[in-house]
Amino acid sequence: MTASAAPALPAAVIFDMDGLLFDSEILSRDAFLSASSEIGRAASEADFLVMVGRPWTINRVYLQDFFGEALDIEAFGAVWRRHYVAGKATLALKAGVVEFLDHLDALKIPRAICTSSVHEDVAFNLALHGLAHRFDAVIASGDYTKGKPAPDPFLRAAEVLGVDPSECLALEDSHNGVRAAAAAGMRTVMVPDLLPATDEIRALCRLVAADLHEVRTHLTP
Incomplete structure (x- = not known):
């Protein structure tokens, strides 16, 4: 995701949770x-x-x-x-999360969590780090028919936020998550955790970033 690849700010940002927001x-x-x-x-x-x-x-x-x-x-x-x-x-927060959310606040961009985990885990993780109020919606297991790598979770997140999927920026750390976000038609960025980006995955992404600090530098008006 470079300045030329993404000339307009997204209407919303959709975050995976495990491995992207938290070191889970x-x-x-x-x-x-x-x-x-x-x-x-x-x-x-x-x-x-x-x-x-x-x-x-x-x-x-x-x-x-x-x-x-x-x-x-x-x-x-x-x-x-x-x-x-x-x-x-002992669950740790991934690098750049708070700064990225602050940046979205400044830009007034809504955001949601889209995860394969259950709502109980999402609530625990957010409460542990005081982040429950930083997201406009949470889409978790039970909120969609088919899980990742199907696009259903991301499509549901866009629906809840009232945004066209093509206007959403999706942030993922896993191959299956990238496949799901790309299939939903979202601008997809991978921040690898345990899995490195493959040629297939890079082809589906606007950017493969080292961390959320790097993604934030590309998200400018």
Whole structure:
């Protein structure tokens, strides 16, 4: 997203949450590996990365195939969740979040969170860092029919904000999130977290940025 690539300010900004606003993908990864170890099954970071940016409805099918039909995946999900919740109090904010939100305030640009996580997690994360009042809407699991990489979550976010999807700037850290935002017709920017940008993903993005500080420098009147 350069000055020539995006001559007009977006009408709204749509944020992913995990790995983009909060350092929660690392927390989820560590919880997944701990849960796998607890049930006596071997798993690696690569096995986790396949699931990044996708909803539980898709990931539970993947995990059932990965671990085998004999394992109760809902029970495993509960163990994973327990390990995740145990570490949530240490959840860190990603670089540049507050400064970016301040910049949007100055520009009077509305914004929403669009995530595969549940509303409970969004509320906890925002409250932990005092950010609940900084977003105009939250679109989370249960608010759309199909999760990322389908465009449904982003289309729903645009609908709630009353903005055409093509006039929205979408910020994502995952491949599936980028695919979803691009499919929704949004100006898409990737800020990589655990997954680097591939050639496919770069082709879908206006910009691949190091952090939100860099994205902010491109968002000028």
